[in-house]
Amino acid sequence: MKKLLSIYKNIKIKRVTYEKGDETVMLECCLIFDTHEIDTTLIITHSDFNRLLSKIILNGYDIDTNTVNTINFGDGTEIVEYSFKNTVEIDKFNFNYHVKQISA
Numbered sequence: 001m002k003k004l005l006s007i008y009k010n011i012k013i014k015r016v017t018y019e020k021g022d023e024t025v026m027l028e029c030c031l032i033f034d035t036h037e038i039d040t041t042l043i044i045t046h047s048d049f050n051r052l053l054s055k056i057i058l059n060g061y062d063i064d065t066n067t068v069n070t071i072n073f074g075d076g077t078e079i080v081e082y083s084f085k086n087t088v089e090i091d092k093f094n095f096n097y098h099v100k101q102i103s104a
Contacts, residue, residue, distance in 0.1 A: 007033070008031040008032060008033055009032050009033055009034060009091065010032040010089050010090065010091045011029050011030070011031055011032065011089070011090050011091075011093055012029055012030040012032065012037075012087055012088065012089045012090075013027070013028075013029050013052070013056070013084060013088040013089075013090065014028040014029055014030065014083075014084065015027075015028040015081065015082065015083050015084070016028070016049065016081070016082040017079065017080070017081045017082075018046070018049070018079070018080055019077060019078065019079050019080075020077075020078040020079075020080060021078075023045065023046065024043050024044065024045065024046075025043070025044050025045070025046055025048075025049040026041060026042075026043055026102075027041065027042045027043075027044050027049070027052075028040075028041050029041075029042060032089075040101055040102075041101070041102050042099050042100065042101055042102070043099065043100040043101075043102060044095060044097070044099055045097040045098065047096065047097055048095045048096055048097050048099075051093075051096070052090070052093065055090050055093055056088055056090065059090065061084075061088050063082070064085070067082060067083050067084060067085060068080065068081070068082055069081045069082075069083065
């Protein structure tokens with residue numbers, strides 16, 4: 001597996017959004033480098049999202065059900081959004097799968 005975006009030092013997670021049944025997850029975050037920070041949005045895989053959630057929980061962050069918002073549309077579409085009240089900062093996390101940066 002190829003490591004992508006491993007040039008940053010830490011990552012601050014702000015919001016995670018995905019559509020149930022979709023292959024990708026939108027991750028609003030801040031990439032922290034040695035000299036600067038970049039607010040950005042990344043498109044990642046569910047596998048990397050699951051790894052990220054595991055690391056968040058292992059680092060002692062509690063995922064409160066009040067921070068998970070589900071939006072149901074009449075056509076069966078369901079959007080899930082994780083918003084974090086407090087800053088969730090993860091260090092030493094490398095994405096294993098394809099990552100797209102859609103804003104910087």
